[in-house]
Amino acid sequence: MFKVGKVLNFYSKTSVAIVELSGILAVGDRIKFEREGNFVCEQKVEVIQIEYKKVDSASRGSVVALKTNEEVKEGDEIFQV
Numbered sequence: 001m002f003k004v005g006k007v008l009n010f011y012s013k014t015s016v017a018i019v020e021l022s023g024i025l026a027v028g029d030r031i032k033f034e035r036e037g038n039f040v041c042e043q044k045v046e047v048i049q050i051e052y053k054k055v056d057s058a059s060r061g062s063v064v065a066l067k068t069n070e071e072v073k074e075g076d077e078i079f080q081v
Contacts, residue, residue, distance in 0.1 A: 004031065005078040008063070010071065017066050019078060025064070026057035030081040033072050041070040042081060 004023035010016070025031070027048055033040040048055050049065040058064045 001032075001079050001081055003077055004080045005064075007033070007072050007074055007076040007078070009074055010068075012071060015068050015071070017068050017072050017076075019064050019066055021058055021060055021062045021064060023080065024057060024059050025078075025080070032079050032081055033068075033070075033076045034079065035073060035076045040072060040076060041068070043069045 002023060004025050005019045005021040007017050008020055009018040025045060025048065027045050029045045030042065031045060032042040045066065047067050048058055050058060050062060
């Protein structure tokens with residue numbers, strides 16, 4: 001398990017997290033969100049968007065939008081499972 005990103009913002013109405021990636025992330029990957037070292041949720045990456053366009057994967061330094069199954073918060077860390 002290694003860190004792949006950090007939540008910059010979360011939009012509760014659409015359940016979308018804006019994430020800055022510190023690693024590679026692809027559709028189909030399993031990720032988990034942690035807040036201050038505590039488990040928040042785990043899910044499969046269904047959709048990744050960059051500038052409102054769907055992509056299959058994104059690399060370090062990219063800022064992407066991810067649909068989430070549960071509410072996450074700014075600062076939550078994302079790990080690939």
